[in-house]
Amino acid sequence: MMKHVDVMGNRNGRIVNVSLIDVDNSRSNVDYQDDELVLIDNLRDIPDFAACKIAFNVGLVCLKGKLQFEIGENSVTINSGQALFSHSHVLLTNIMASPDIQCRLVALSDRVLKNILQSQFTIWNKAMYPNHFYVLNLSDEHLSLFDTLLPTFSRADTILKHEILVSLLRAGFLLICDLFSSTEPHNTHFEGGSRMHTLFHRFLNNLSQRQQKKAPVSEYAEELCITPKYLTTICRKMSGKSAMAWISEYVTEDMVYYLRNTDLSAKEIAHHLGFENVSFFGKFAKKHLGASPQEYRHSISQKIMD
Numbered sequence: 001m002m003k004h005v006d007v008m009g010n011r012n013g014r015i016v017n018v019s020l021i022d023v024d025n026s027r028s029n030v031d032y033q034d035d036e037l038v039l040i041d042n043l044r045d046i047p048d049f050a051a052c053k054i055a056f057n058v059g060l061v062c063l064k065g066k067l068q069f070e071i072g073e074n075s076v077t078i079n080s081g082q083a084l085f086s087h088s089h090v091l092l093t094n095i096m097a098s099p100d101i102q103c104r105l106v107a108l109s110d111r112v113l114k115n116i117l118q119s120q121f122t123i124w125n126k127a128m129y130p131n132h133f134y135v136l137n138l139s140d141e142h143l144s145l146f147d148t149l150l151p152t153f154s155r156a157d158t159i160l161k162h163e164i165l166v167s168l169l170r171a172g173f174l175l176i177c178d179l180f181s182s183t184e185p186h187n188t189h190f191e192g193g194s195r196m197h198t199l200f201h202r203f204l205n206n207l208s209q210r211q212q213k214k215a216p217v218s219e220y221a222e223e224l225c226i227t228p229k230y231l232t233t234i235c236r237k238m239s240g241k242s243a244m245a246w247i248s249e250y251v252t253e254d255m256v257y258y259l260r261n262t263d264l265s266a267k268e269i270a271h272h273l274g275f276e277n278v279s280f281f282g283k284f285a286k287k288h289l290g291a292s293p294q295e296y297r298h299s300i301s302q303k304i305m306d
Contacts, residue, residue, distance in 0.1 A: 199234050214273050258273075
């Protein structure tokens with residue numbers, strides 16, 4: 001039996017933004033933490049968030065049991081021997097876990113991950129950004145690094161603990177990137193220099209942090225002190241998608257969450273997301289969900305009843 005850890009008592013609750021500091025403060029079994037890196041030896045007690053945006057990159061290895069949740073509009077199931085990797089600023093909802101769940105969690109800032117992967121960072125982007133996450137079946141050799149080496153050194157009393165852990169993570173994440181390359185050999189190699197990486201992640205961070213995400217590309221570009229055209233160029237080179245596509249994708253994720261998990265009216269949701277009026281909101285829903293807000297809510301209700 002799966003335990004549902006998604007608290008929906010407040011049906012009008014907003015999406016919670018979870019930072020690395022929040023991860024540290026919410027855990028009693030953190031093996032290692034600093035401002036940009038958190039290691040959790042055994043993730044048993046899943047935080048009770050109705051929905052959260054996680055402001056960090058994740059490596060989650062399931063050692064026992066089963067974990068189910070939704071990332072954006074994608075339903076994800078992680079079983080024993082599998083690992084999930086996701087980039088920062090994904091929307092996580094509807095978490096369910098088996099009573100015997102045992103997971104190891106690595107949470108990293110964008111800066112630390114980029115420093116670990118260096119020239120291979122584009123492989124990570126190539127794998128992550130189409131769906132925001134990637135699930136892999138890990139071999140015993142890969143599992144041993146996350147199951148044995150990291151926990152051992154994260155508990156060690158040594159002055160160079162951070163440097164040792166970063167070195168181990170570099171080995172682990174390079175192995176993961178190698179698996180990405182072998183499973184996705186035909187993907188186009190994304191381009192982009194250091195400045196593009198920085199601006200792209202700042203754009204996603206700004207987009208994620210906003211409540212009213214429905215805004216023109218020019219507004220996001222102004223926050224970065226660049227032109228809308230250059231922002232779109234950056235997004236295409238870094239992820240294969242335009243800036244407008246990213247905005248629409250994040251707006252759609254929030255819209256789906258509010259329609260499925262709250263009692264807010266269409267007018268209230270439209271205001272939350274930054275639409276000028278309910279009419280524009282309805283047209284957006286029709287385009288991206290294939291149904292009006294009311295029709296989409298009704299279809300979800302029918303699925304629950306069935």
